[in-house]
Amino acid sequence: MGLPEAAVLDRLWDTVEERRLSGDTTISHSARLLARGTAKVAQKLGEEAVEAVIEAMAGNRRALIGESADLLYHLIVTWVDAGIRPEDVWAELVRREGISGIAEKAARQNLSSAGVVKAGETTKLP
Ligand SMILES: N=c1c2ncn([C@@H]3O[C@H](COP(=O)(O)OP(=O)(O)OP(=O)(O)O)[C@@H](O)[C@H]3O)c2ncn1[C@@H]1O[C@H](COP(=O)(O)O)[C@@H](O)[C@H]1O
Numbered sequence: 001m002g003l004p005e006a007a008v009l010d011r012l013w014d015t016v017e018e019r020r021l022s023g024d025t026t027i028s029h030s031a032r033l034l035a036r037g038t039a040k041v042a043q044k045l046g047e048e049a050v051e052a053v054i055e056a057m058a059g060n061r062r063a064l065i066g067e068s069a070d071l072l073y074h075l076i077v078t079w080v081d082a083g084i085r086p087e088d089v090w091a092e093l094v095r096r097e098g099i100s101g102i103a104e105k106a107a108r109q110n111l112s113s114a115g116v117v118k119a120g121e122t123t124k125l126p
Contacts, residue, residue, distance in 0.1 A: 009072065009076065009086060010086050012072075012073065012076050013076050013079065013080065013085070013086045015030070016030045016034075016076055016077055016080045017080050019031040019034070020034050020080050020081075030077055030080075033077055034077065034080065034081055038081055038082075041074075041077055041078050041081045042078060044074050044077070045071075045074045045075060045077075045078050048067065048070045048071040048073075048074045049071055051067045051070065051071075052064060052067040052068055052070075052071050054067075055067050
């Protein structure tokens with residue numbers, strides 16, 4: 001295998017989806033977490049995000065790599081629970097490619113100040 005690459009995320013999604021469909025909750029962490037329901041899945045996502053924040057603030061590069069993997073895993077479990085496929089998210093990132101985040105936000109603010117978009121509404125595609 002060459003350098004690790006992002007395709008691992010697609011493989012991980014396939015594995016977690018398989019655990020949702022036929023995983024044994026006594027041996028599969030994913031099956032057990034998904035069986036606990038959306039609130040628990042979302043809680044764990046939040047917890048892992050905070051753990052990544054803590055390591056980033058502490059400047060613990062190695063620990064932040066580990067917490068990043070935990071966060072990505074729990075984000076994928078959240079996608080599986082919500083019926084989101086990786087390509088749904090990859091398509092959104094591709095749509096945004098080449099559009100500066102600053103220009104994107106300014107355009108949204110112009111739309112809302114022109115009354116085209118009500119404040120609080122987003123012009124981001126669903
Ligand atoms: N990438 C991961 C991965 N990252 C983290 N974790 C698990 O996530 C859990 C996080 O620990 P926590 O204490 O935060 O969560 P918890 O055990 O629910 O504890 P509580 O908060 O409920 O008390 C640990 O058990 C980690 O092992 C993962 N479990 C699985 N995977 C991948 O998913 C695949 C399928 O795993 P299973 O579903 O277990 O078969 C594996 O082959 C891996 O590729």
